[in-house]
Amino acid sequence: MVGRSSTGAVSAWAWPGRWSIGNWLRAGSSALVVLAVIVGAVTGLGAVGFRWLVTTFTRMFTGYDDYSGLGRVASTHWPWLGIWFLLLAPVVAGAIYGPIVHRFAPEARGHGVPEVMYAVSYRGGRIAPQVTLVKALASALCIGGGGSVGREGPIVQIGSAAGSTIAQLLRLDTPRIRLLVACGAAGGISATFNTPLAGPFFAMELILRDFAAESFGAVVLSSATAAVVGRALLGDEPFLSLPAFAVHSPVEYVLYLVLGVVVGIIGVAFSKVLYLVEDACDWLWRGPEWARPAVGGLLLGGLLVALPQMYGVGYPVLQNAVHGHYLIGMLLVLMAGKMFATSLTIGIGGSGGVFAPTLFIGAMAGTAFGTVAHDVFPHLTEAPGAYGLIGMGAALGGATRAPITAVIILFELTGQYSIILPLMAAVAIAAGTGRLLSRDTIYTAKLWRRGIDLDAARRPPMTAEQIAQPPPDPLPEGTPLRRALMLTAGAVGEILPVVGVDGHYHGCISATDVKEALAQDDPSALLAGLLHQPPVVRPEDKLTRILAALSGYEVAGLPVVSPDGSTLVGWITYDHVLARIGAQS
DSSP states (O other): OOEEOTTSOEETTEETTTEEHHHHHHHOHHHHHHHHHHHHHHHHHHHHHHHHHHHHHHHHHHSSSOOTTSOSOOOSSOGGGGGGHHHHHHHHHHHHHHHHHHHHOGGGSBOSHHHHHHHHHHSTTOOOTTHHHHHHHHHHHHHHTTOOOBSHHHHHHHHHHHHHHHHHHTTOOHHHHHHHHHHHHHHHHHHHHTOTTHHHHHIIIIIIOOOOHHHHHHHHHHHHHHHHHHHHHHOSOOSSOOOOOOOOOTHHHHHHHHHHHHHHHHHHHHHHHHHHHHHHHHHHOOSOGGGHHHHHHHHHHHHHHHOGGGSSSOHHHHHHHHTTOSOHHHHHHHHHHHHHHHHHHHHTTOBOBSHHHHHHHHHHHHHHHHHHHHHHSTTTSOOHHHHHHHHHHHHHHHHHOOHHHHHHHHHHHHOOGGGHHHHHHHHHHHHHHHHHHOSSOTTHHHHHTTTOOHHHHHSOOOBHHHHOBOOOOOEETTOOHHHHHHHHHTSGGGEEEEEOTTSOEEEEEEHHHHHHHHHTTOTTOOGGGGOBOOOOBOTTOBHHHHHHHHHHTTOSOEEEEOTTSOSEEEEEOHHHHHHHHHHHO
8 A cells, every 4th residue: 555745646655644664764663673783784794895805905915815914025926026015005005096085985085983973963974875885995905005004994984874875765864864873883893893792882982972772772783783794704703812811910900000091191192193194294295185195105115114014904913912922122113103104094095994003002002011010020910911902992992082892892802801800990091091181082183173073063052041141221111212312322232122110021222213203303202112023032042043033133132031021031142142152162
């Protein structure tokens, strides 16, 4: 059975008078189950496909599935170039993805998550459908060609774009579009790390920035679905092989708190370096944007020749560090190298995430800290790798200000309950340290630099009660015209409110009206006969209503009256509005 629209057109979406698929999708709780599963399945497939693309392009450039942990070896495809093939790989990759991103989806440039956060807060979750394909291709080429960035940010953006596209195709309302974007983000993290618990918390803490019960249920379902798809196609093995650790002595809790402070500082430093390098690249580059990744690839290639461990995501190097394969000097070199390599990759117009580099930097810093602690207190401390694991979570908490996600993702990666207490302590301290040192996270800083404040989008709209100032002294209705002229001429906007003998608001009088009455030399003219009625606002009226009244009626000020309209309680001008907006920004 079909229904008809108001224009008489037949709609396959409606059953007259009782039920419609459109209404069910927009409002039905059961529809969220179907939608979340669909988005989770699509995102899981997208994550698998993206990881395959990264591996394929890495193999195409180097001949290996992951080059970063191999050391200074030549590509199997161009052995005559030796280690110098690293100088060309980023150039070739940039020459391919640079024009693609510039032409089809400029928002696919960079690390992805800020763009998703912006879309949710300011665009109702609407993301261009082509972002899914362009981001996948550009990021896979960038990482495969040596870009020192992560694959998690791209998968979050890919999954979010998929969720947004599905919602827009079904013509869902804005709240459900936002929710499906979060479902895609949760599925992306879940399928990438094989962490179905961390995915929902990432989506709630960073994307939705809200823990509503209905939203949480949907993102959990999407995350679980994406994890099932990922495990079915990729297996159930963790992508990181991490050793088992435990707390060796109660003294270590103090050391983990100190580690939280140290790594929290390093996490903020990474964010600062990231945007300083990006600013430097913006200042130096004067050519077309589509050519920037290829030309900048020469600088990145030179860095890779000096430090080939920076090639791609770098998980093998991270594992080697946690297993204790590097001395403290090398750990510090790798940490600083990753900071600069990731910053340079993003600065030259590369496409990839900062989630994995943050884990990498935390692992190097934590293991270096643990090495020093173990040398000083050999009988009281665990192996340095334990501090590397905690450092990963602390760096994530300090840089992203998402402590719940940081704790859960490290717990799922290790599967070790014994690290929960030191992990929670270090992450909480790192997040607090990050907040003390910077108002922005590594994600929101990108938006703040564009003049976008996510917190402003979450604030309740301003009302007349918040904006209004005390009203000017009103004129009694029986005021003589000559005195009224003197008082109105000295008032802001040459207008004053008028009240009756009972104190109730009756209207407003302007100096122009009084002048005209006096010019007619009519002694019988009364103030009450010259009143006009500008728009009034109630205390609960929103800013949009206030601005419409001020601009539409071209009045100098608006009276704010009590809810019953009888009493004058305030006065609003453009200056009052601007002052209030300035105070909130």
